[in-house]
Amino acid sequence: MNPAADVTNKNVLITGGASGIGATTAKILVERGANVVISDINDAQGDALASELSAEGHSIHYMNCDVANAASVEAFFAFGNEKMGSIDVVLNNAGVDHKPSAMHEISEEDFDRNVAINLKGVWFCMRESVKYMVPNGGGHVINVASVAGLRSAPSIAAYSAVKHGVIGLTRSAAHEYTKVKLRFNAVCPSFIDTPMVQNVLAHLNEKQRNAIVKASPMRRLGKVEEVATLIAWLASDESSFVNGHEFRIDGGLLA
């Protein structure tokens, strides 16, 4: 018996699936027998990942989708539903950070972009999930928030604010939709070794980089596989009584 969480034949949509946490989660899910449709705004990487995994015999498709655009999100869900026949799990993972700045110096452009992609984009996808999952008899929406959505995050206050918002959306929806068998949960990673974080680290000096790594009791960044396997378990029926929860995956940072 395969001891890993069973996601065989689960039909899963992933936003921001071309890179980092989304890409690795897509890979792990299809390798465990799920059908996956990923979307992103990075077509070159999204296409390449879907082609590579398809060539290995896995069930995966890619489509361009800007989560900040409602029509684009609607088209992605329609495409995913058409390719897989139904939608069981949605991973709202697409996200951006912003230039580290004191709260009062964050540009309005950065603030608006964080709201549009990281918060309103998640809401667009949650709204669309309800439309497809209710007639289908149930489903599970997993939102990628952050430890920055659970505590202060100096120098990235706008990011922290919208990730708190994602947790608010997740908790409220978890209460509202139980009667129609929908579940909503959030995962809250600390610093995970992805292109987004490498980009942040590249702008810091060695002392600042070390401070980030040493802030964790485990003295390292998280690995994308460690987040992806938590998501895989959530995507499986083994998590069936879990609803409205925020899973910290932070090596003990907030312990």
Ligand SMILES: NC(=O)c1ccc[n+]([C@@H]2O[C@H](COP(=O)([O-])OP(=O)(O)OC[C@H]3O[C@@H](n4cnc5c(N)ncnc54)[C@H](O)[C@@H]3O)[C@@H](O)[C@H]2O)c1
């Ligand atoms: N890496 C970390 O340390 C960390 C920690 C906490 C939370 N997160 C969250 O995890 C999620 C994934 O981040 P990652 O670290 O894998 O970053 P990443 O940059 O590797 O991947 C993010 C993906 O989202 C895509 N994207 C950006 N804007 C988009 C849009 N408007 N529409 C659709 N796709 C868009 C990007 O093209 C990219 O492929 C994000 O929501 C991020 O906030 C990451």
